[in-house]
Amino acid sequence: MDEILELKNVSKTFRLSAKQRKIEHTDSKLRVAVSDLSFGVEKGEIFGLLGPNGAGKTTTLRMISTLIRPDSGDIIVGGSSAVSSPWDVRSKIGFLTSELKLEDFFTPNYIYDFFSSLHNVDEKVRDERKQFLFEKFGIDRFAEVRIANLSTGMKQKLSIAVSLVHDPEIIIFDEPTNGLDVITSRTVTDFLLELKSRGKTIVVSTHIFSLVEKLCDRVGILIDGVLVACGSIESVSDGMSLEDRFFDMYRKVMDKRQ
Amino acid sequence: MKSNVITIIRKELRRFFFDPRLVISTLILPGLLIYLVYSFMGTGFTASFSTPDTYVYKVDTVNVPESIHGYFDGIYFVDQNEVDGYNAGKERLDAGESDALIVFPEGFDETVAKRDPEDIPNIDIYYNSSRVPSAEAYTNLVRILDSYEKSISNVFDINNTEKQYDLSTQKEVTSKVFSMILPMLIMVFLFSGCMSIAPESIAGEKERGTIATLLVTPVSRSEIAIGKILSVSFIALLSGISSAAGTILSLPKLVGLSGQVDASGYGIGDYVFMLLVILSTIMVIVSVMSIISAFARTVKEANTAVLPLMILSMLVSVTTMFGSSVPNDAVWYLIPLYNSVQCMSAVFGMSYSLVNVITTVSLNVSLSIVLLIVLAKMFNSERIMFSR
Ligand SMILES: Nc1ncnc2c1ncn2[C@@H]1O[C@H](COP(=O)(O)OP(=O)(O)O)[C@@H](O)[C@H]1O
Numbered sequence: 017m018d019e020i021l022e023l024k025n026v027s028k029t030f031r032l033s034a035k036q037r038k039i040e041h042t043d044s045k046l047r048v049a050v051s052d053l054s055f056g057v058e059k060g061e062i063f064g065l066l067g068p069n070g071a072g073k074t075t076t077l078r079m080i081s082t083l084i085r086p087d088s089g090d091i092i093v094g095g096s097s098a099v100s101s102p103w104d105v106r107s108k109i110g111f112l113t114s115e116l117k118l119e120d121f122f123t124p125n126y127i128y129d130f131f132s133s134l135h136n137v138d139e140k141v142r143d144e145r146k147q148f149l150f151e152k153f154g155i156d157r158f159a160e161v162r163i164a165n166l167s168t169g170m171k172q173k174l175s176i177a178v179s180l181v182h183d184p185e186i187i188i189f190d191e192p193t194n195g196l197d198v199i200t201s202r203t204v205t206d207f208l209l210e211l212k213s214r215g216k217t218i219v220v221s222t223h224i225f226s227l228v229e230k231l232c233d234r235v236g237i238l239i240d241g242v243l244v245a246c247g248s249i250e251s252v253s254d255g256m257s258l259e260d261r262f263f264d265m266y267r268k269v270m271d272k273r274q
Numbered sequence: 275m276k277s278n279v280i281t282i283i284r285k286e287l288r289r290f291f292f293d294p295r296l297v298i299s300t301l302i303l304p305g306l307l308i309y310l311v312y313s314f315m316g317t318g319f320t321a322s323f324s325t326p327d328t329y330v331y332k333v334d335t336v337n338v339p340e341s342i343h344g345y346f347d348g349i350y351f352v353d354q355n356e357v358d359g360y361n362a363g364k365e366r367l368d369a370g371e372s373d374a375l376i377v378f379p380e381g382f383d384e385t386v387a388k389r390d391p392e393d394i395p396n397i398d399i400y401y402n403s404s405r406v407p408s409a410e411a412y413t414n415l416v417r418i419l420d421s422y423e424k425s426i427s428n429v430f431d432i433n434n435t436e437k438q439y440d441l442s443t444q445k446e447v448t449s450k451v452f453s454m455i456l457p458m459l460i461m462v463f464l465f466s467g468c469m470s471i472a473p474e475s476i477a478g479e480k481e482r483g484t485i486a487t488l489l490v491t492p493v494s495r496s497e498i499a500i501g502k503i504l505s506v507s508f509i510a511l512l513s514g515i516s517s518a519a520g521t522i523l524s525l526p527k528l529v530g531l532s533g534q535v536d537a538s539g540y541g542i543g544d545y546v547f548m549l550l551v552i553l554s555t556i557m558v559i560v561s562v563m564s565i566i567s568a569f570a571r572t573v574k575e576a577n578t579a580v581l582p583l584m585i586l587s588m589l590v591s592v593t594t595m596f597g598s599s600v601p602n603d604a605v606w607y608l609i610p611l612y613n614s615v616q617c618m619s620a621v622f623g624m625s626y627s628l629v630n631v632i633t634t635v636s637l638n639v640s641l642s643i644v645l646l647i648v649l650a651k652m653f654n655s656e657r658i659m660f661s662r
Pocket residue numbers: 030031032033047048049067068069070071072073074075076660661662
């Protein structure tokens with residue numbers, strides 16, 4: 017096995033603010049978002065992190081992307097530790113999450129160039145890559161339109177393009193098709209498959225079973241911050257449909273809790 | 275490293291200069307409004323509190339003595355008119371037909387001539403202080419009659435020649451006025467300039483989730499902090515210049531020195547020191563505001579949190595207006611903001627010491643660097659950048 021990404025016993029606990037405790041009707045000051053998480057992703061595969069809302073998917077992907085640090089454990093990305101050398105990791109990955117927004121005021125063209133230059137991309141390479149991505153996503157027609165005036169789908173496609181300015185080896189997308197119409201959604205999934213065919217490694221999080229079945233080589237099922245299953249879709253499904261198998265496990269976790 | 279800072283500064287400046295609303299509200303409006311308001315206030319004051327130079331006061335008299343009748347004849351702005359007793363005169367004054375009524379005792383000239391210390395005649399001057407011409411007529415009449423009195427019983431004169439006695443030059447008057455008023459105004463301008471952009475540039479990006487996009491790139495946090503602080507400082511400086519231009523242009527009208535403000539007393543050195551003090555002050559203000567903004571979750575929160583700082587600095591800057599002299603001890607110049615205000619006051623008053631200016635500028639610069647490091651640390655803190 018050639019693992020390009022590896023999580024080793026990663027845990028993350030958040031301290032809840034007073035406001036958040038009130039919103040969520042809870043007295044506990046701490047929230048365990050991810051607990052003792054370990055899994056590996058092989059080079060060139062698409063790995064799916066499947067789980068309901070609040071399972072800890074975004075937290076996990078943020079830790080991989082160095083935006084937040086795990087409380088314990090380590091994450092190795094392409095040979096570098098996300099904990100001790102976040103800079104190396106940032107230049108190896110492309111990260112996309114709905115929380116990362118682009119400044120509304122600028123045009124796709126300007127924003128793309130801005131992030132390219134922060135990633136030190138050579139201008140000639142930048143222009144070729146931009147043309148390819150903008151054509152692929154149909155952004156070229158809107159290249160000089162302010163982002164504020166773009167549709168949600170177009171914004172999401174631009175975010176994807178921007179996350180790939182440096183042609184990263186590892187691509188981490190948090191719920192990439194969330195809130196997209198069927199056509200844009202299809203463009204995105206087709207593009208992910210195309211990236212895989214070019215040898216990229218991809219990690220996606222989602223709560224949509226069909227997306228995992230269509231896209232992923234392997235899947236990890238995350239419930240309440242705990243990885244309850246991990247492996248190829250066939251091995252995890254164990255003869256059932258992925259959805260049935262998921263609810264089977266979900267019920268077990270809930271029963272154990274009571 | 276350097277190129278990332280430049281890329282960020284270019285983006286920040288583009289964000290600002292390509293947005294007509296921001297440019298108008300932070301660069302054009304402050305200067306223009308200040309100019310209009312001050313000019314209006316200035317001309318308004320002069321118009322409502324004085325009469326035109328060509329105005330002739332209508333002065334009624336009762337029992338006017340020969341001597342004074344002749345004296346008034348020589349004064350072009352007094353139009354004297356003898357009336358028939360106090361009552362008639364009062365009626366005319368009430369009706370606004372005259373500006374003042376002077377009642378002389380009978381036989382005034384004779385009584386004066388006797389020079390009897392037991393028998394000093396009294397002159398009554400009636401007027402209506404609610405009418406500007408009448409109030410002015412009263413002051414002028416008192417002055418005229420006073421000098422008449424001196425002319426008939428002259429023992430000695432004071433300053434009664436053509437010589438120039440007030441040895442202050444216009445430049446000195448200007449520098450005095452500037453050193454009292456400008457430091458406070460400049461602080462107000464710098465603060466409001468910073469207030470309109472620093473919270474937006476940091477808390478705004480945090481609120482909208484765009485700063486997180488920056489944080490996943492391999493750009494160091496200190497590069498982001500330097501880029502932000504330098505670009506915000508630059509815009510704040512421009513905003514300050516706009517306000518300062520408005521003030522300087524309207525100041526003559528405001529302080530009633532129309533056409534007499536003379537800033538030619540300042541040399542290049544003064545301007546350089548002033549600029550250094552102002553620049554280093556902006557850096558301090560911007561970095562403090564940036565840190566406050568980084569703690570805030572929204573622009574609104576940031577604006578509220580910055581307010582006490584603004585009030586504090588206003589209080590500090592008022593100190594120059596109470597004429598208390600600028601402290602000389604260099605220790606005073608280690609207090610941020612206070613040092614800037616005192617330095618500006620001293621430079622405008624042309625009485626600064628090099629040591630104090632250098633102390634101020636170096637303290638401000640080092641403080642900014644420390645604050646910048648703090649800000650970079652904050653960008654690295656998930657508790658601060660991703661708080662919910
Ligand atoms: N910054 C934070 N502060 C406090 N709690 C958080 C924070 N981020 C996430 N959480 C909590 O951690 C849990 C996992 O969240 P998340 O990783 O966003 O789940 P998912 O992406 O699977 O929906 C949730 O209960 C969420 O409320």
